[in-house]
Amino acid sequence: MLGRVSERLRGIIEVVPFECSCDSESPEIPMTSFFPYDALAWPEVAGLPRDVPLVLPLGSSFDSEQLAAQLGHPSRIGILPSIPFGWRGSGLAVPEALLAAYVRNLLDSLRDDGFTSVYALTPQGIDLGLGxxxxxxxQHALLSNLYSLISDSERGKVILIPIGHTEQHxxxxxxxxDTVIIEAIAKGTxxxxxxxxYALPVMPYGVSTHRASFAATLNAGGRAFEDFWLGVVDVLAARGFDRFYFMSGHGGNMSFLVNIVKYAGERHRRIFCATAFLHTxxxxxxxxxxxxxASPIGGMGHAGELETSYMLHLRPDLCHMERVVDETDFVSTPDYYMDWIEGGSLIANPPWDDDTRTGAYGTGSLATAEKGRLWLEAAIxxxxxxxxxxxxxxxxxxxRREAGWGLWGKGR
Structure with missing residues (x-):
């Protein structure tokens, strides 16, 4: 894959190397610079040295100097978005094996892209079997198991569960x-x-089954994704929460979320657990x-007019409009085509590089921050x-249940 990426990048976009600073008083121990992995575009990730350390934290609190020391003071370290909960003491813990599978798949995604120094940073007392x-x-000791991310006083509310992704755009x-947009929608709702x-913290990782074409996209894995989120519902349902709404900012999550709400509804018969196709x-x-x-059908597929408008409104610092390449040459047929609200009766997953040279489907050049504001309001x-x-x-x-309607009247 990396060879194809390099060819695709040549002459299209310059990948600027990161600069690192060194402590002039202690030349033997250089200062380590940190960069947020998810603030990069995929060509920048493709241009990173494959031996740069990449770290996935559980929780957002850590001592950067201590982390640099553990890794031997490299010149730079990439920090991936943190996982907000799932472990003992996080306030919403699932069985450790479920979290371990989720994290392992994410690290394997980075290895698949050729990175050789990938790590999970976990609180003491947590063993995910990652060697x-x-x-x-x-710095991040386990909190008391009495700590809860969501108070019992929130029972009776719909628990919003926003899930984004870390994916090329x-x-x-x-x-x-995907994470920025769905977090804004969940908080706004x-x-x-x-x-x-009541909104849980956003999870920045979902499922991608189309990683081979472009660098940087991660994948939690469909089975691990389903098991983890069913585990979350199990924990909350056992505490008396009975209304859940899975909100996704990433299309690749959708078929798996449908499975989750079906299994959850069968497993917990007195809850109402729902999802909906993406947002807006x-x-x-x-x-x-x-x-x-402003775009015709095909202009909003992926990183097109809609998502770019959202980002111009929410995080203009993460938009590089001078790099926009409009791509609408999707291989379309009456029952299979690409837009934000997909049409047709066919469902398929052909390689993305059949339809896009840059990873985008749509007309990002037509995006504006004002449209992003209006669409966010509509989504909320x-x-x-x-x-x-x-x-x-x-x-x-x-x-109906309390009235003994149907089979409920027979002791079910």
């Missing part, structure tokens, strides 16, 4: 697009209806897309409406 790929965060956008919804895609969102979009309105609907579904179903 030398697991570093200990001595063409030449002009950072890897964090919880802020719009605080008495009805339902009744309210679709109307807003049609009202403000849509998700708030979904929250109300989830409450109604749960209430009406509980009324």
């Amino acid at each position: 030398e790929s697991q570093l200990r965060n001595t 063409g030449f002009h956008l950072a890897l964090s697009v 919880a802020g719009r209806v605080p008495a009805q919804a 895609a339902g009744r309210i969102g679709a109307a807003a897309l049609e009202k403000y979009r 309105e849509e998700k708030a409406a979904h929250v109300a609907e989830i409450h109604e579904q749960h209430r009406r179903r509980e009324e």
